[in-house]
Amino acid sequence: MNKKIVLALSLALIAIVMASAVSADENVTIDGIDFNIPDGYTEDVDAEIVNETETDEGMTYISNAKAYESEDNYMLLLVAAYEGENASDDAFADIEGDNLTINGVDGKLVDMYIMSIYCYVKDGKLVTLTSDISDEFEKFII
Numbered sequence: 324m325n326k327k328i329v330l331a332l333s334l335a336l337i338a339i340v341m342a343s344a345v346s347a348d349e350n351v352t353i354d355g356i357d358f359n360i361p362d363g364y365t366e367d368v369d370a371e372i373v374n375e376t377e378t379d380e381g382m383t384y385i386s387n388a389k390a391y392e393s394e395d396n397y398m399l400l401l402v403a404a405y406e407g408e409n410a411s412d413d414a415f416a417d418i419e420g421d422n423l424t425i426n427g428v429d430g431k432l433v434d435m436y437i438m439s440i441y442c443y444v445k446d447g448k449l450v451t452l453t454s455d456i457s458d459e460f461e462k463f464i465i
Contacts, residue, residue: 409447
């Protein structure tokens with residue numbers, strides 16, 4: 324009887340260890356906008372921006388951001404809320420890039436020499452993802 328209990332406990336312990344070794348994606352919310360953080364990415368806490376107020380061309384906005392890195396990529400997730408008005412697609416209408424839909428979200432993809440930017444408007448806020456690898460955007464956008 325004791326051998327059966329030891330075997331059962333050993334199998335249970337192995338199952339627990341194996342389950343904890345499997346990492347899963349997690350979700351984060353930045354200023355009310357949800358993002359998926361894929362397995363393999365860790366937060367760069369030194370790059371976090373919390374309620375930073377800036378002014379550009381007479382418009383005041385509040386930025387919140389988090390950055391994540393993996394072995395071969397860096398992803399910055401930024402949400403900007405404009406004071407006194409909602410952001411609209413006009414916010415990036417003059418930016419050269421490709422109109423693109425990722426995971427059902429319409430936005431603009433700008434490929435630059437060393438990075439790519441995908442921006443879109445959600446809930447009246449301007450959302451910008453900046454990455455070394457543009458193929459990674461779909462993993463983060465919910």
